[in-house]
Amino acid sequence: DIVMTQSPLSLPVTPGEPASISCKSSQSLLHSNGYDYLDWYLQKPGQSPQLLIYLGSNRASGVPDRFSGSGSGTDFTLKISRVEAEDVGIYYCMEALQSFTFGPGTKVDIK
């Protein structure tokens, strides 16, 4: 089974400042087709998760360009170039290669 870890688990942020979340998998998520099967989701307070990034680095439809995903293999990063108040919530990475395992989540809130 693939185990997903994230750090930090809590991230206080200042609006206008950048933020970064790390996600690591216990096995490589690089498929033979060359894509990394890693997605990022944001669950805003009181809402269901929403897709932010798919296949490691592709922004989903309607996602602002301040969000970016990078990494390959077992190490991935989600970056927010300038945090806005509406970005608060819990961020999850998820492997889509084997059994759709989610990371524990990173709670982002405003300082």
Next chain:
Amino acid sequence: QVQLQESGPGLVKPAETLSLTCTVSGGSIRRYSWNWIRQSPGKGLEWIGNIDSGGSTDSNPSLKSRLIISLDTSKNQFSLNLRSVTAADTAVYFCARGDAVLCAMDVWGQGTTVIVSS
């Protein structure tokens, strides 16, 4: 745009079967895969299983022995049946659309809370 809505009992007795339905509106169920995910305080987000438009299913090995997922294309619905529930099955249950091109779940329902208690 496509919307998903979960429905079903909010309270289930231990040892009984949890049954939920997800209704897909604004689009056809005849493409994509259709997923169930749950969220409990103790375990975070947990993928339960899915079914594709051809009726093939896949499931979390930890739940496979108790799980049935089915598809009703005439009603644009898919369903979850989880038998022999315990308090550990108490959670918010989400349905979500899986896109094979994105390799991601791109549309989610709002979720429904299920409590297992006598």
